Amino acid sequence: MYVQLSQIDGSEVKSDRNSALDALIDFYNAFNRADLVGLKAIWAEGEAPSMDNPVGGIRRGWKSIEDGYSTLFSGVAKVHVAFHDFTSQGGSDWHLFVGRERGKCETPAGSIDLAIRTTRWFVVAAGSWRLLHHHGSIDDPAMLREYQRMVLGETNRTTGS
Template structure:
């Protein structure tokens, strides 16, 4: 039976107390929650091999396409936070992946959405550093998905 980790990864963890894999995962959430595009760029593999499929951007390939999704999110007037929990970590050779859930809040124009996203992230070892090479996120609730997409694109959440 697989152990599921319930302690959330928020990006506020002390990386010196984490395994290199969890430090890379934590760095992603630190970049996301602080809107740090440079840190986000360091977290992702700078290659055409990188791919992301998420509720905001559809399928993006390569960092140049992926970063446009983060630029749009980081530039939005919204307030948000996300954390990763209820996950399992799997490692083999120069790859590890995590399968779990994200939760958080997304607030724009005074309306707050309680976020619930199924999430998988894959990291590869590149030049001695763990770099994210793939992300897939799905919002199960179609109403929440529509409201989230509208909010990030500048609409309202109602």
């Protein structure tokens, strides 16, 4: 199955058929509301999940991923994104979404527009769709530096910690 879909930011009406698309909507709803409980409900449990993105680096296991989200959500930067220009393909127990996120990162000192290449891989676990892997990349080096500075702070930008 291969389908071209529209923008997703978490405000869409779900099908309520326990679909991978509903899980994607749940992810963006939780992320854009900085809802850790909601994110935990959508991510796979244990050590299997992985994430690689511009501000979190490579994280393996839900606990490490949760720590990354906690850092983002407890900081001064507020990030809101929408997934767009994406494709969707999968089978009965896996689904892959590949596309782009656009959005904004805002702090009291200013804001930047974001453009991120994004992949989200969902699998069925314990009867529901769970996010197993996320990869995000920012192509523009200046945008990447500014985003990292805004989210991680000036001292963390160069050390990666």
